[in-house]
Amino acid sequence: MKSNNNGNGNTKLILLHPYIQKQGTSNRVWLLAVLTFFTVVFLLTLIYTRDALVRSPRSSMRSVVPTTSSSSSWSEGIVAAGGGAAAATSVGAVAVPPPLPTSVISTLVHYASRSNESFHMTHPELKSISDVLRKCSHPCNFLVFGLTHETLLWKALNYHGRTVVVEENRYYAAYFEELHPDIDVFDVQYTTRAGEMDELLASARELAHQECRPVQNLLFSECRLAINDLPNHMYDVDWDVILVDGPRGEGAEAPGRMMSIFTAGVLARSKKVGGKTHVFVHDYYRDVEQICGDEFLCGENLVEAINGMLAHFVVERMEKDSFQFCREQNGTAAAAAAAARSGF
Numbered sequence: 001m002k003s004n005n006n007g008n009g010n011t012k013l014i015l016l017h018p019y020i021q022k023q024g025t026s027n028r029v030w031l032l033a034v035l036t037f038f039t040v041v042f043l044l045t046l047i048y049t050r051d052a053l054v055r056s057p058r059s060s061m062r063s064v065v066p067t068t069s070s071s072s073s074w075s076e077g078i079v080a081a082g083g084g085a086a087a088a089t090s091v092g093a094v095a096v097p098p099p100l101p102t103s104v105i106s107t108l109v110h111y112a113s114r115s116n117e118s119f120h121m122t123h124p125e126l127k128s129i130s131d132v133l134r135k136c137s138h139p140c141n142f143l144v145f146g147l148t149h150e151t152l153l154w155k156a157l158n159y160h161g162r163t164v165v166v167e168e169n170r171y172y173a174a175y176f177e178e179l180h181p182d183i184d185v186f187d188v189q190y191t192t193r194a195g196e197m198d199e200l201l202a203s204a205r206e207l208a209h210q211e212c213r214p215v216q217n218l219l220f221s222e223c224r225l226a227i228n229d230l231p232n233h234m235y236d237v238d239w240d241v242i243l244v245d246g247p248r249g250e251g252a253e254a255p256g257r258m259m260s261i262f263t264a265g266v267l268a269r270s271k272k273v274g275g276k277t278h279v280f281v282h283d284y285y286r287d288v289e290q291i292c293g294d295e296f297l298c299g300e301n302l303v304e305a306i307n308g309m310l311a312h313f314v315v316e317r318m319e320k321d322s323f324q325f326c327r328e329q330n331g332t333a334a335a336a337a338a339a340a341r342s343g344f
Helices: 018-055 102-113 123-134 151-157 170-179 193-206 230-237 258-269 289-295 330-342
Strands: 142-143 162-167 184-187 241-244 275-282 303-305 311-315
Touching: 102 123, 102 151, 123 151, 123 241, 123 275, 123 311, 142 151, 142 258, 151 162, 151 193, 162 170, 170 184, 193 289, 193 311, 241 258, 258 275, 258 289, 258 311, 275 289, 289 311
Parallel strands: 142 162, 142 241, 162 184, 241 275
Antiparallel strands: 275 311, 303 311
16 A cells, blocks of 8 residues: 655554454354363263163162161161062162062972982971071071081071071081082081080089170180180171081080080070070980080970971070079979970
């Protein structure tokens, strides 16, 4: 552009470079693009989350609920999602798991009693134990001394509860647990022999106010009849049902079941919650099972005796200052137990 120098004033010409205008427009475009991108991402996330919630079935929602010591920390409550008599009607409501149908229990007991195994319980014996497990008002804590032919049956019958097995043979315990990892099996060392029964009973009577008292924490006991090498948490469980079917009891050199019967009696009387524990002793026709059963489980608590093989005791918890296993004298209790056994 030419300037006119003929006038009085000087004409100044300002040129605006087009890049300045482009730069402002470009920044706005980028800002708009970024905002659009984040808006789209937010909307897609919101839609995806909503669809996922709609697709997820309500019935699959589970809630682990705290339990009392009677049902142990391993129990779960299932939140019902609607429908059925046990459906939860409000947030946080917990439905008790339904027990196994009676027809399933009867079938399991039937086929277990007809096994080809030489050493197995008869139908009346199995039914007696299964009836007690079925009538538990909450998931049962079931302690079993001895890995036997019926171990898998006990686990199945106590479907919603906890079943723990104590076994003398550590190799067999490890092998069985490898085959069935859903079953808790602990090995324990029995330090007594069946031939020592009289000596052990005399010692337990002498120490009834000290180490061999009926109410105590066996983890810290020095009584020769106490099993105190189980995992620590085992002694904090309130056991509802205990079955003594081990260790081996044949011959004077066999471990015998003095320790398992004594331990069952103490665990039953030392419960923190709940009044009674059902204790079953198998092979009750043998001397050790009869004498120790009468001594530590008491004839007054014997409610059923089946086929000369299975004794069923119902033992109530005691206060900490109790120092006598049986309310009746040993002679009276033994007479009552003998009278009950006469109906075998």
